[in-house]
Amino acid sequence: MNLENEISLRQTLDRFNVLSDVEFSEFLKVCEYREFSKKDYLLKSGNYNHGIYFIISGVVGLFELIDGEKMYQNFFLENEFANELKSLSTQTPSTKNLIALTTINSFYLNRKKLLELYDKSASFERLGRKLLEHILNGQNEISYVLQSLKPEKRYEYLEIERPELLKSIPLTYxxxxxxxxxxxxxxxxxxx
Amino acid sequence: MNLENEISLRQTLDRFNVLSDVEFSEFLKVCEYREFSKKDYLLKSGNYNHGIYFIISGVVGLFELIDGEKMYQNFFLENEFANELKSLSTQTPSTKNLIALTTINSFYLNRKKLLELYDKSASFERLGRKLLEHILNGQNEISYVLQSLKPEKRYEYLEIERPELLKSIPLTYxxxxxxxxxxxxxxxxxxx
DNA sequence: TTCATTTTGTGATTTTCGTCACATATAAGT
DNA sequence: ACTTATATGTGACGAAAATCACAAAATGAA
Structure with a gap:
């Protein structure tokens, strides 16, 4: 069970192709297992953001309150890293929220501990860089959708590129x- | 003149607060000075992308051809790094183009040489990571604009947050x- | 200076999408 | 099982933006 979770994390990180076995077990030491119930906040706007979450199971939403409405800006599924990087990197209070849309099993990765890892070995820094590249490519894609596609095509984008979202997330969001x-x-x- | 350009680069990098004097001169060694005329391509779709450009002076546009129309996705001004990171990080042919919208003076930073720098010292890797964070924050902002603001507010966003774009770039783009x-x-x- | 190209402005028209209102359905909580 | 809260469907309507068409202005090149 616990081992199974570690294997999920390992497989996800392996796609970046940087950590050795020894480094991975080092990495595991900074992972804290955490659970959340539906509607729990992993990050609340106004608060400081001290880390990111590897989602073992469940769905997390990133939203911002605009005119009292929740505007969802991203969704994080199984084997993804739920994050709000702006407040994390600048260490200013977050304007956004991370919320559990289902029951969540996760590993929490504390920022300070990650930075310490970065100092220990360049591999970790490289992992961080590659993860950022990955996130940035995803962000570029959604920008493209919003900029260039009409409503019908946006829906088709989800059907084709992100069908899991259609299955697991309310239409309203x-x-x-x-x-x-x-x-x-x-x-x-x-x-x- | 040449020294002046190096000072611009130095000041820009200093905002990330990672390179020592010695490291900076190491960094300078991978910078190749390059000029472009208006309408020159710094990167053409279909081609592989081998690096990024530090813009000493001028304006570069990032666009994608959609139904025969140039859809501009970003603009890079003085003291910014013109880039298309997807093709750079995945080493697949670019779907996008970088084009000189004015005469350009730049430093070209070759990807391979940058990766070699990364191996030499963790400082360079850290610089890369911080630069990515910076780019990602910008990308999040434009996503927000496209997702949440009506046309009039989008224009106001430019007026307030990016007035240089209004001055230097054709309305059509x-x-x-x-x-x-x-x-x-x-x-x-x-x-x- | 002249000619071609690019960029911008503006009216008329059509289309699409947002908004409002309310009904229905589904899920969650006690 | 009952009640409340969330989420979805659907019609009517109006506002806003896209599209089309063409003129005018600005920029660049020869």
């Missing part, structure tokens, strides 16, 4: 993610 | 950047 009115997305789906 | 029809942006500006 996806609408804000795609920059559309809830009703518009509902109608797009209706005519399919 | 800015329209695609903001995900709007050219005419819409022209009318927004007219009623101000």
């Amino acid at each position: 996806l609408a804000s993610y795609l920059g559309l009115a809830r009703e518009t997305l509902s109608r797009i789906r209706a005519r399919k | 800015l329209a695609s950047y903001l995900g709007l029809a050219r005419e819409t942006l022209s009318r927004i500006r007219a009623r101000k």
